[in-house]
Amino acid sequence: MQKHLRLEDLQGYDRFTRANLINSLSGFKSASLIGTVNKNGEANLAIFSNIVHIGADPAFVGFLNRPLEAAPHTLSNIQETGSYTINHITAGIFPQAHQSSAKYPADISEFDAVGLTPLYREGILAPFVAESHVQYSLEVKQIITIELNGTFFVIGAIQEIFYPEEIQEEDGFLALEHAGSLCSLGTSAYYKTKRLGKLAYAKR
Amino acid sequence: MQKHLRLEDLQGYDRFTRANLINSLSGFKSASLIGTVNKNGEANLAIFSNIVHIGADPAFVGFLNRPLEAAPHTLSNIQETGSYTINHITAGIFPQAHQSSAKYPADISEFDAVGLTPLYREGILAPFVAESHVQYSLEVKQIITIELNGTFFVIGAIQEIFYPEEIQEEDGFLALEHAGSLCSLGTSAYYKTKRLGKLAYAKR
Numbered sequence: 001m002q003k004h005l006r007l008e009d010l011q012g013y014d015r016f017t018r019a020n021l022i023n024s025l026s027g028f029k030s031a032s033l034i035g036t037v038n039k040n041g042e043a044n045l046a047i048f049s050n051i052v053h054i055g056a057d058p059a060f061v062g063f064l065n066r067p068l069e070a071a072p073h074t075l076s077n078i079q080e081t082g083s084y085t086i087n088h089i090t091a092g093i094f095p096q097a098h099q100s101s102a103k104y105p106a107d108i109s110e111f112d113a114v115g116l117t118p119l120y121r122e123g124i125l126a127p128f129v130a131e132s133h134v135q136y137s138l139e140v141k142q143i144i145t146i147e148l149n150g151t152f153f154v155i156g157a158i159q160e161i162f163y164p165e166e167i168q169e170e171d172g173f174l175a176l177e178h179a180g181s182l183c184s185l186g187t188s189a190y191y192k193t194k195r196l197g198k199l200a201y202a203k204r
Numbered sequence: 205m206q207k208h209l210r211l212e213d214l215q216g217y218d219r220f221t222r223a224n225l226i227n228s229l230s231g232f233k234s235a236s237l238i239g240t241v242n243k244n245g246e247a248n249l250a251i252f253s254n255i256v257h258i259g260a261d262p263a264f265v266g267f268l269n270r271p272l273e274a275a276p277h278t279l280s281n282i283q284e285t286g287s288y289t290i291n292h293i294t295a296g297i298f299p300q301a302h303q304s305s306a307k308y309p310a311d312i313s314e315f316d317a318v319g320l321t322p323l324y325r326e327g328i329l330a331p332f333v334a335e336s337h338v339q340y341s342l343e344v345k346q347i348i349t350i351e352l353n354g355t356f357f358v359i360g361a362i363q364e365i366f367y368p369e370e371i372q373e374e375d376g377f378l379a380l381e382h383a384g385s386l387c388s389l390g391t392s393a394y395y396k397t398k399r400l401g402k403l404a405y406a407k408r
Contacts (some may be wrong), residue, residue, distance in 0.1 A: 003369040010263060017376035022260040022407055024378040025340060027292060027366060028387035028397060030231025050266045053256035055353040056226040059214060064256045064266070088231060091400055104408040111302050136229060147357065148345055149259040153357060155350065161229060166209040172221035174228040182400065183232035183387050186377050189402040193232060193387060193395035196295055201392070202306040
């Protein structure tokens with residue numbers, strides 16, 4: 001049976017039901033952990049899934065950061081240091097990754113709180129997640145404030161990339177399912193994937 | 205074996221290999237078709253995967269549109285009419301959905317060209333994809349030009365939502381795997397999903 005909701009129906013939902021519906025409606029997302037440090041070198045780790053490819057040359061990736069009162073630390077650390085890492089979430093760590101969304105004070109490292117291992121690499125300020133199999137570092141290029149609702153669209157330039165060599169196909173494509181990378185849905189559900197097909201570049 | 209790429213390694217890749225690598229690196233995405241019409245009512249359909257949840261109240265969704273020379277019609281139609289629909293891609297239609305990424309002239313409807321059915325609903329200018337099981341309509345709120353590379357971040361307000369009633373869980377969440385919604389990776393690969401877990405709201 002098809003359900004049809006209008007804007008006024010949505011407004012009749014309680015806040016949590018509405019958020020669960022709308023968060024899942026826009027589809028499967030890239031389940032990722034963003035690692036940062038503040039100017040004192042204190043580490044922060046937070047889960048993000050609203051991540052988009054912006055361009056390949058230069059290589060730009062964007063993510064959506066919630067309003068400051070809901071999610072302050074990742075954004076302020078990026079503003080302070082310019083540096084962040086994005087780390088894919090695997091089946092082995094999704095409960096810990098999810099737990100990083102709890103509200104910890106700025107002086108608590110979510111790495112310690114949830115039991116994941118910060119991995120520092122020479123020349124890169126922000127920590128990676130050692131348990132993640134696909135990791136990349138970025139330098140922030142632009143932070144766009146979305147005045148409509150106080151969120152932020154953060155654009156970074158990819159600097160260094162780490163992944164298991166064997167997942168890369170001849171055309172450059174990374175078969176992330178072989179690295180165990182998950183996708184997420186809404187704010188609570190985690191999924192593994194199974195490839196149905198990989199199609200050639202579409203021509204008329 | 206872990207592979208480590210630096211910016212200068214990326215610059216040594218040919219254009220296609222680099223694009224395949226970077227497009228897949230940012231992870232699984234929401235495989236969707238966006239339906240629009242121009243001011244003469246001519247329909248357009250195009251595949252998009254870089255879709256983000258921006259907020260639940262008001263309900264805003266954003267998508268990334270490539271530079272105008274690569275992807276002109278969806279954006280110009282949205283500018284002309286303000287209206288668009290987002291339709292999830294299922295296993296039954298992913299080859300047709302993929303084919304919509306070919307470069308058709310403005311006067312050709314991709315619905316006809318790829319063999320999908322436009323579904324017009326009262327009060328909504330843009331057509332839905334009849335074969336899609338989860339569909340929603342939007343009114344554009346803001347189009348942000350990303351000067352860094354000439355792409356556009358298009359933000360819309362959700363107006364009406366259609367989905368199979370039986371996929372909705374008690375908390376409002378839509379179990380999209382039961383509607384057959386796929387995710388995509390890079391510009392070419394399509395995946396079904398299998399849930400590993402749905403976790404409670406994380407508390408300290």
